[in-house]
Amino acid sequence: MGPALKLVVQRVALGLLLLLACSVLIFAGTMILPGDVAQSILGQSATPEALANLREELGVNDPPVQRYFEWLFNALQGDLGTALTNGRSITESIGSRLGNTLFLAFWAAVISVPLAIFLGLLAVRYKDRWPDKLISAVTLASISIPEFLIGYLLMYLVAVKLRWFPSVSMINDTMSLGEKLSAIAIPVAVLTLVVLAHMMRMTRAAILNVMQSAYIETAELKGLNMFQVIARHAFPNAIAPIVNVVMLNLAYLVVGVVVIEVVFTYPGMGQYLVDHVSKRDVPVVQACGLIFAAVYIGLNLIADVVSILSNPRLRHPK
């Protein structure tokens, strides 16, 4: 077994262990949350009898360790339980929500990742000249403005004034792909603006770092033009940090877009999680927590694996 393969297997095993630790944390965390699920379901106008009846029915009185193992075992088989509040299957509800979240994240990534890398390369090519400064200024400004504000601004201009795209990004199964894309156009634009700067800056920094190396000078002396130098010699060597930051941003696009979902009424995971947190619907919160943890760990795992595999010293040992 080569060192690269060994490292990859190690990383995957570590990732799984980490996920297990996360599940313990999530379960323990939700157990010590204050508040009463029955009170949250029935609201201010609940009578004591109604509360007692509901608590009994929800079975919130069993010992926690037993509940953890039951939960973990079921989750491994793909059964995340039923929501306390509306009795629907969590796996089913999350299925469509997760699909929507991934759909939005996918299109945001399709636009923002190539754009960020391209802008990063462009910034390196014109380092310290006006294109570089302009790109930095615009992307840094857009990352500095809170995303809900960008959302509202675009909503006002594009949806209310120009009426190009809808302000409510409600999508459902009966819509065609074109209709769906039109519905999510504004949130995708907002998310692109939000994640662009981070990836662009990292691309720029990583490549500039490599550009100091002797072999770049050699490439230049060979007579290659600037773009060829960057694309063929600098970029492959700068890929590890770039993939890392891209994966971090992809993870953000999946787990961190609750504000955008609320602003654009997008039926994704974040909105689903928040609704259930406010009702103390513990099984749903646990399920969402587990999925978010898995996404984060999974994407970081991919970043690690890519940087291991992109290292020629590990791929081709002596």
Added chain:
Amino acid sequence: MKDQLNYLAARAAAGLMGRREFLGRAAALGVTAASANLLLSSAVKAAGVKKGGTIKVGIQGGGASDTLDPALGANATSSQVTRLWGEPLLELDPVSGVWPRLAESYEASADAKTWTFKIRQGVTFSNGKTLTAEDVLATYERHSGEESKSGALGIMRGIESMRAEGDSFIMELKTPNADLPYLLSDYHLAIQPNGGKDDPAAGIGTGPYVLKSVEPGVRFVGEKNPNYWDDTIGHAETIELIVINDDTARVAALQSGQVHMVNRVPPRTAKLVARAPNVTVHSTAGSGHYVFIMHCDTAPFDNKDVRMALKYGINRQEMVDKILSGYGSVGNDSPIGASYPLYTEMEQREYDPDKAAFHLKQSGFDGTILLRTSDNSFPGAPDAAALFQQSAGAAGIKMEVKREPNDGYWSEVWNKQPFCTSYWGGRPVQDQMYSTAYLSTADWNDTRFKNEQFDQLLFAARGELDEAKRTQMYADMSRIVSDEGGLICPMFNDFVDGYGEGVEGIVDAKQGFELNNFYAPMKMWLA
């Protein structure tokens, strides 16, 4: 000018003039956009109702955790969805009061203890089953049983026995209750086949629409029920509810024409929203009120002079202007406002620092009063508390405002701490409001108000079928609460709804909740 306006409205209604043009010319005649819109809609109403189309409603107050079980509904979306697929025995019409629906008619015995409802014949549920008095009985059993988790359990408690006899449904009450018809119009009490005992969240009922798509917290689609018995309701072919909890997003959806109507336009921006040419903002006086509540049995609030000092130390008009931005009316330290039936106006208690200072001196109390508040006790509560602190300070009352976390406010602060901000949604009738929170033995007597004379009046009024006498009794009760109680009620909040271009049939509601008591999507139509 009036003739000219009517002429223009008639032309616009007949489609000979655009709506915008009409509004523009009405404005030239010095008519505000809102009243011009109203004029136009009544002209269109005379011109006739249009059937068909899809009415889209952007609605606030709903989450992914909602269920279709009407017993557990506790927010605006649940109320609205239940209205689509189900119906109670009686309807609270926003204009004309209690109106028969699944009960064709009803009558009470002279002592208001035995009530007989004649169930409408030939009505079918959306699963094809025919409505019978047994279904009504089963529905009420499900809402009133010991195991019940129903939000209507409080209403159903006073029932001695119920039975179905042919096409009649008979209810015997433990104590007389002249308000029963109002109580039975509660949206929780939608009649379900076999009372929903088999599948409470199936969404099967006798309502004007049949649910085609259910995504809690996201979207509900109802299609016109082809077998619906009443053709004066349900004009649109399809009604689509879109849950938009974010205020800005909801208003933007209305402005950009993606939805036809929204509930809860934020009062702070309502005036700006109303300025848009294609949007009408409509406010309805509601029975909901924002309150400061003192426990009458806890020092220093057990001293009537302290309570009086605080009641004179609050500037009610300022609260309506600043907290509600004018979309509301001043309260008078009674939970009963003008939207209640049998309401009698009493002399308005004004802000009077001198009287407040006088009562404070009388009481001999010179400590600091601790007022607890949080954002979710009502929108703008911390600001209202700060205003109160200022106005009371002018009368020499020292007040400290403590901000409590939103989380757990209803379980840890409200009804536990002696002085805090709170909110009441109001109830359809006086009796229910008083029984819920002002009767000595009430669970939610959040002012710890115990007054024997008041309790006696409450029981006497329940059995009094003579309206004039009841009106007098309720007036006396309001006065007792206002003078003796621990309630400081500075304001009643309006329900502010927004309607977009092309929505017709908007009426001025007198009672009920937002969106014309949730009948708006069904009673309005698209031009």
